[in-house]
Amino acid sequence: MDAISLLTIFILSIFVGIEVVSKVSAVLHTPLMSGANAIHGVVLVGAILVTGQSDKYSLGFFLGLGAIVLAAINMVGGFVVTDRMLEMFKPKAPKKDEA
Amino acid sequence: MTPLIAHLSTTVSAPQAPTWVRLTELGAAVLFILALKGLSSPKSARRGNLLGALGAGVATVVIFFYGTEYYGEGLSNLKGNLPFILLAITIGSLIGWIAAKRVQMTQMPQMVALFNGVGGGAAAVVSVVEFSAPTANESKAALAATVFTVLVGAVSFSGSILTFMKLQELMTSRPVVLPLGRYITSLAGIGTIAAAILLVVDPTNTLLYVLLGMSLLMGLLLVLPVGGADVPIVISLLNAFTGLSVAASGYVLGNTLLIVAGTLVGASGTLLTRMMAAAMGRPLTNTLFGAFTAKAITASGTTEDRPVKSASPDDVAIMLSYARKVIIVPGYGLAVAQAQNTIRELVELLSAKGIQVDYAIHPVAGRMPGHMNVLLAEANVPYDQLKEMDEINPEFAEADVALVVGANDVVNPAARDDKTAPIYGMPILNVDQAGQVVFLKRSMRPGFAGIENELLFDPKTSLLFGDAKETLTKVVSAVKGL
Known part of the structure; x- marks a missing residue:
């Protein structure tokens, strides 16, 4: 894909990114930040790519594996902690003496 | 310079994955957009997050199907690295999962910071590896993107x-201002940018490590003077940084x-950062660099x-029992003492007596916007x-009692009245307009x-010292005994 196409995707994504969160209420600022944080954990894909192309036991190999571990922590941890936050936003049935 | 990777053609000329894989990736991109959209509304937030997780999961699986032309030696092989890659994914996932499940809700903000930091670190490392594997046709644009990823990813890592x-x-949560801090930060900033530009002009490994080191230092210098709330x-902000860094790494790869x-994360994160700063009533530059100009707070x-x-x-x-209207102002201290259930019990008791009770939630109550709601x-x-x-601020004047539990800064009238106060301009809850004010505090120590x-x-203020949970429990039994 040529550079202009990539640039086009980049610019359009900026507008989409701004548009989709423009109406978020203050209540959801924290979960939104946390969820967005998990999404950039997809850099895991990039880490897998570079590791898959590195010669075994080269410096790139070890750095790549390290990046995979870090990215996986970001991705999995991010989504799980966001889910824990949002679990509490469920509409509550009138059960009071649970906790 | 020895290439770390024997053959890796980068960026614009990179060979493409099979069509079905690319279409699936398009699907994952759409899922990410739907995720952010969903997260913006309370009803769909949880589903939104799950859609995001689905997108990320799908993307991670299909990356293994990029095929022979991309990996050079084919899928099953990945230069024999596949088992190691799977092991690394498993280890990282387990660490992330366990950390996320175990963290207490009060400690959530730092957990998010940590996750963000390792993500930024990963992006930086990916680009370091990528940088060390130049190909003949590598464009300056791709090189610039690589350098950008390393710089921003490293800043995000150390800052987080x-x-x-x-x-x-x-360490102290107060702003830390080094002697001549402003000059050190400016100098380091100029040096980092200079190193980045030089690296694009004349790429060498040594300079890359210099840039890496300076970027890490920059992250620290950027966060040190930021304090408290x-x-x-x-x-x-660092979350948005990591997003941009990941976007640049995508360009490189x-x-x-x-x-x-x-880019989605970078753009939405930037907007979110501005909204948060607005909730604190000050421009972002003030948040970041305010400590340099603010007068030292002498306690x-x-x-x-x-x-x-x-x-x-x-x-x-x-x-409380003889009031008609009570407003509760919960703060971080309430959560630290794990007294949320006790305060709910108290509110239920008072409501049963026919007293009107509401909670007043400051946008930044707790340690993050929306934290107190959670x-x-x-x-x-x-x-x-x-x-x-x-919604609640006009009601304080009608309230007989405002009960402030473990909050301080968000009810400090200095933010409204004292132009020299560092928090001047931050919107506050007008607790001082209530008939009587009760503070539940551990000590006279000032707030965050x-x-x-x-x-x-x-x-008109009374103070009730002690652990929020203990004292609230005593208040509850006293109310019961009346």
Whole structure:
């Protein structure tokens, strides 16, 4: 894909990114930040790519594996902690003496 | 310069994955957009997050099907690295999962900071590896993107780790201003940018490590002078940084999905950061660099000696029971003491007596915007009792008692009246307009921002010292006994 196409995707994504969160209420600022944080954990894909192309036991190999571990922590941890936050936003049935 | 990777053609000329894989990646990109959209509304937030996780999962699986032309030696092989890659994914996932499941809700902000930091670190490392594997046709644009990823990813990494330490109270949460701090930061900033430009012009490994080191230093210098209630805004900013860094790494790798995902996070994160700063009533530049210009906050000893009115749990119980309207102002101290359930019990008791009780939620109550809503929801406090600042502020004048539990800065009238106060301009809850004010506090120590609160010395204010949970429990039993 040529550079202009990539640039086009980049610019359009900026507008989409701004548009989709423009109406978020203050209540959801924290979960939104946390969820967005998990999404950039997809850099895991990039880490897998570079590791898959590195010669075994080269410096790139070890750095790549390290990046995979870090990215996986970001991705999995991010989504799980966001889910824990949002679990509490469920509409509550009138059960009071649970906790 | 020895290439770390024998053959890796980068960016614009990168060979493409099979069509079905690319279409699946398009699907994942759409899922990310739907995820952010969903997260913006309370009803769809949880589903939104799950859609995001689905997108990320799908993207991770299909990356293994990029095929022979991309990997050179084919899928099953990945130069024989596949088992190691799978092991690394498993280890990382387990660490992330366990950390996320175990963290207490009060410590969530630092957890997010930490996750963000390792993500930024991963992006930086990917680009370091990528940089060391140049190909003949590598464009300057791709090189610039690589350098950008390393710089921004490293800033995000070290900045986030420092943020984590501040919130976890492994170090002071106050602003730390080094002597000549402003000049050091400016110099380091110029040096980092100069190193980045030089690296694009004349790429060498040595210079790359110099840039890496300087970027890490920059991250620390950027976060050190930020203190107290502003730390969450910095987390959000660094989150956006990591997003941009990931987008740039996508450009380097010629991976459209990374560009889309990273840019989405970068753009939405930047907007979110500005919204948070607006909730604190100050521009972002003030948040980041305010400490350099603000006058040193001297916790003068004189104020410590001034008389305050302290009350017993029984006094407070009587005050509350004979009120018509009570407003509760919960703060981080409530959550730290794990007293959310006790306060709910108290509110239920008072409501049963026919007293109108509401919670006043400051936008940045807790340690992050919206944090207090999460903490109270955890204790099954009904939504309709939580009132946001703009809605509740006119009601304080009609309230007989305002009960402030473990909050300080968000009710400090200095933010409204004292132009020299570091928090001046931050919107506050007008607790001082209530008939009587009760503070439940552990000590006379000032709040997170480290500023004295005049309201504590007001004649209509009573202070009830002690652990929020213990004292609230005593108040509850005193109310029951009336």
